[in-house]
Amino acid sequence: MPEPDPAHTIFAHGLTRSFGNHVAVNNITLELRRGEVLGFLGPNGAGKTTTMQMLTGNIAPTHGAVSICGIDLLERPTAAKAHIGYLPEVPPLYRELTVNEYLRLAARLHRVPRAMLAEAVTRVQQRCGLVNVATKLIGTLSKGYQQRVGIAQAIVHAPDVVILDEPTIGLDPNQIRDIRGLIRELGGTHSVVLSTHILPEVEMLCDRVQIMHYGSIVYSDTIAALKQFERGATIVLGLRRPPPPEELAAVPGIAAVERTDETLFRVQVSPGADPTDALVSHAGARDWGLYRIAPAQNSLEDVFVNLTRREDIQ
Template sequence: MTQDILIRAEQLYRYYSGHCAVKNVSFDVRRGEILGFLGPNGAGKTTTMQILAGSLAPSSGQVRINDFDLLDKPKQAKQGLGYLPETPPLYRELTVTEYLAFCARLNRIPRNQQAGAIASAINRCGLKKVSKRLIGNLSKGYQQRVGIAQAIIHSPSVIILDEPTVGLDPIQIREIRELIRELAQKHSVILSTHILPEVQAICDRVQIINQGELVLTDTIAGLSQRMEATSILVRFDAPPTTEALMSIKGVTSVEREEDGRFRLRYQPDKQDPVEELVRRTVDKGWHLRELTPERRTLEEIFVAITQTETSQEPVLL
């Protein structure tokens, strides 16, 4: 394993009474990146996160963290791992400082370093003004911050966050996203979520899991290319025939809308029909009134992939 690869999952399977919840999942997480792990509810996200965190054994396959096998050398492997499950493991009757002191001892931080580790986690997670308050009296947003603080208190190289913004209001979501970006400066982050804007907002790379299988792996830049316009809406004062529009180079199909507009579909990796369309409009006197490129949204890509029958190879749209 190279130094840049902090976590490697190879051919993970997990069965529950004959049902395969995770099937042949393999991927790497590199130093300093935020990996978005995306999928619909029940797709296998949480099961995969639990396997990576060492709280659930795979039926087969291997996980290596900092080049330590998670099953053969669990203590060494888990030293480099911080984990926030979907429901934060908090003790509501403790104050924030008391709880983090308990977490410091659980992570075997030397006694003379515990105070510094607690102070650092409190500062980095913006908990200073609530450090003496009972966790049970904190808002959901602050409780999530406490959950993240326990995950980073021992300075792990990899942090796994399972649905960290579920149930938060828009302001709290924004604050947690900013915190995750800050954490990525010193750690690698695996972010499990089904919230699509979250992936675009903070991740460097995205993986989509569906029915237990990885069906897409791409960078955010690559995902943006998939969202490029594949159709345009046009309106004319003197509309041409459908056959005339189909004769424009690059156009693959023409649909007439009820409001009189036309939708022209084309393949973005081939000839863009816009230039010829505008030239033809002037030459033929069609009097173009509207030309609107239509971009595919991340939601449309996500739905297209997750509604496709599971295949052996990742789906490329």
């Protein structure tokens, strides 16, 4: 089994969790380094929340090991948990407490020393825009403010690892912008795991992305590589009277041809070439019946849909 190096804040290997006969999470690996933001994607029921619960010590894995900042979460849970801040899908808010009381409680539970309590609470309230509602009861706050209190609770003790389960759900566009700004800020000093369904959010905020499907990791790459992949162009070509693929592949500037449908082709362009003109003139001259030519959108959304749809059909 690989060993974590000191830069790893989360190091989880062979993580498996089953509920009875149902395997919710199957042998996944998750590594996170200091200052990194990891986007954690997957359709509903893919096992994201279960994974996050395992990373935060809320449930124990059936197999596998998790270490947080080099501390084994299963052997020394309290020591490891001190480095984690967690915002679950439903923020764990006590409606009967005021924002101040609640954040003080969260800070105390996470072992912020008494002398630094007031300072930590004030700082996190400024950071999350809660100063104006500090003395209000949490139960009377709007959903957006409650979500912010949830985030504040997760970062009040300045943890090394922040795990956020769908933090922007149910917020209005302005609040989403604020929260995204906050997450970007957090990414500078902490490591963040961010689960979300909003794909542009991941492209905007994350350094790396992992996609989970049916309990397994089906994609793991950096956003930079994904963007690179996007530029390495492919063209989608629709021909009513298609020639054999070999004939198409012979057009200059084309690296590979893949037939995706009766009349549709995905054409891989050779690096640096632009075969669009050649394709159009060939199609005209040889009567291929060209009805569609478009650069393929190889965005995160495509990757996501491709990976998580394909297995549904099987």
